[in-house]
Amino acid sequence: MKAVPRSASATMSARVSDESSLGKASGQSAAQGIVEEVRAAFVLADDHRIQTLSARVREERFGLGLIDALIELDGVTEVMANPDGSVWVERWGKMHATPHVVGNAQKAIFVERAIRPLGIRFDHASPIADARLGSGDRLHVVGPPVSPDGITLTVRRHRSAGFVLDDWGPCSATLRSVVDDDANVLVVGPTGSGKTALLGAMLSSAAPAQRIVCVEDTIEVVCRHSNVVRLEARAPNADGFGAVTLRDLVRASLRMRPDRLVVGEARGPEALDLLLALHCGHRGSMATLHAHSSAEAIDRLVALALLADRGVGEPALQRMAHSSIDVVVVVRKLDTQRIVSRIDRRFGDAWRPVYTHRGPQLATGCGARVEQRPVRCEGPDDDADHIRLSVGETP
Known part of the structure; x- marks a missing residue:
């Protein structure tokens, strides 16, 4: 430039x-x-x-016009600006380097204008911040001293349209029966595997009269439903006050008469409050967490619940988890595509698969329309040269 x-x-x-x-x-x-x-x-x-x-x-x-422009490109789900100034995008399920360079001063201005109206602190004392931008996109930023080389900035695109179960192909009928049965569900998988997109699709297929209360650290779940309440956690202000945690929100949601209690991502002591709610009979509830199998999902849920340190022992939490969770849906990223690889249902004390992915009938992108043949997620502009934008620069 x-x-x-x-x-x-x-x-x-x-x-x-x-x-x-x-x-x-x-x-x-x-x-x-x-x-x-x-x-x-x-x-x-x-x-x-x-x-x-x-x-x-x-x-x-x-603000950073370049970041805004990149996130609006077709097929882009995430934009990452590294401390060295390099800018990367995930597009059509693949990571691409762009020829653009963004300095730390520019990133600092962008972050300042994004989070200051929200009362979120970002400085040397609080070098990690999350925020939901006005567009709905999620901003995650890490700065010095924990990122000593400079500011690391990540923007994840918010897809306002969301997805439906039919977008997930051959497993859609099984998923629909899980929702219709008001089963308690964990959607698990690694980062970027499509957990949140699938969760939104499942919730969107719930009966219209059911009341859904969804609590999240940062709003991401897109739920196309007529009776849904979204609650978002809040970080403390610059003086260290005003924090609202996921635990606070789970407890508050129980007073809202939810037919379905949803935790966008269980990753802390709020897992205990979720388990207690499920154990008390809140059917049709759902959550996502990072795990790779049903057994690992239950163990992780118990481990997170132990973080609450409320005097509930691990054996009791194990029994509670095994009796409260009915279905575990495992998603993963295969090459450039997100798929449901397995759906396990609890029968007594045993987990048995009711769906297993067996072929290339994949959900393209992050839940896009399925094709009954092998598909690739690259778009026509797949190489880095096509990601160059004329944003405030002279060729």
């Missing part, structure tokens, strides 16, 4: 330095107004140069 004229940059900086409270649209409007002044001052500049200048101002003063 070439530098803009210093006089123009200084003029714009003076005008927009106090615009930190503006929203994205207002900020772009202010920047465009300044560009019009520059157009009058630099009458020989062509339209391309003016637009380059406008994009540069928006990036530096109102």
Whole structure:
């Protein structure tokens, strides 16, 4: 990206330095107004140069236009900016390096404007932050001192349309029967395997009259249902007060008359509150967690519940988990595709598979329409050269 004229940059900086409270649209409007002044001052500049200048101002003063543009590309599910300035995207299920470079100063401005309105602290004392952007995309950022080389920024795309069970192919009938039976379900798998997408599809197929209360650390589950309440945890403010944990939300949800209690991802002591709720008869409840099999899922759920340190022993938690969880759905990423590899159902004390993935009939992307033949998730613009964007730069 070439530098803009210093006089123009200084003029714009003076005008927009106090615009930190503006929203994205207002900020772009202010920047465009300044560009019009520059157009009058630099009458020989062509339209391309003016637009380059406008994009540069928006990036530096109102957020990272490059990140915004990349996350909007078809097939992109995640954008990652590393401490060294390199920018990577996951597109059509594959990781790509882009030719773009984003400095730490730019990342710091982007993070500041994203999280400050939410009251989230990000500094040397609190170097890790999560936030939900206005678009619904999820931001995760890690900075010094725990990331000594600079800021690491990850944006995960929020798909507002969501998915339906038919998008998951041959296993959809089995999944639908699980939902119809009001079974208590764990959706498990590694990071990026499609757990949240599948959870949303299952919830979307629930009976319309059922009341769903979904608690999450950061809102991600897309549930197309007529009676759903979403609750989101909150980090403490800059003074260390005001935190609302997942445990707080699980307890609060029990007073909302839920037909289905949902924990977007169980990864801490809230697992105990979830188990207690299930053990008391909350049918049709669901959660996701990181595991690779039914046995591992139960063991991990118990281990997380032990973190609550409430005096409940491991044997009691094991019995509670085995009697409360009815179905474990295992998802995984196969090459560039996400699939349901196995569905286990509890019969007495034993887990038995009721569905096993046996062929290349895969859900493309993260739950996209299935094809009854081998499919690849690469799009027509699969190589890194096609990920170059004209965002505030001159070729």
